[in-house]
Amino acid sequence: MRLEFDxxxxxxxxxCAMVxxxxxxxxxxxxxxxxxxxxxxxxxHDEAREAAAVCPAAAIRVVE
Known part of the structure; x- marks a missing residue:
């Protein structure tokens, strides 16, 4: 898994920092x-997916 951040x-x-x-x-x-x-x-991995899901700006992308 890799996190991409815009x-x-x-x-x-x-x-993201809270979850x-x-x-x-x-x-x-x-x-x-x-x-x-x-x-x-x-x-x-679950935390990463949750962070991407709760980001109001959709600035986090999880690449599996």
């Missing part, structure tokens, strides 16, 4: 998401 689409809602804190964080200055792990291990 930063210009990010609206800084923070949903998958091992995979995402937010920048201090503007709240835009930061991908911490673009190729998560199997134990984080």
């Amino acid at each position: 930063e210009p689409k990010c609206v800084a809602a923070g949903q 998958a804190p091992d995979l995402f964080d937010q920048r201090e200055d503007d709240g835009v998401a930061i991908v911490l792990e673009s190729e998560p291990d199997a134990e984080h």
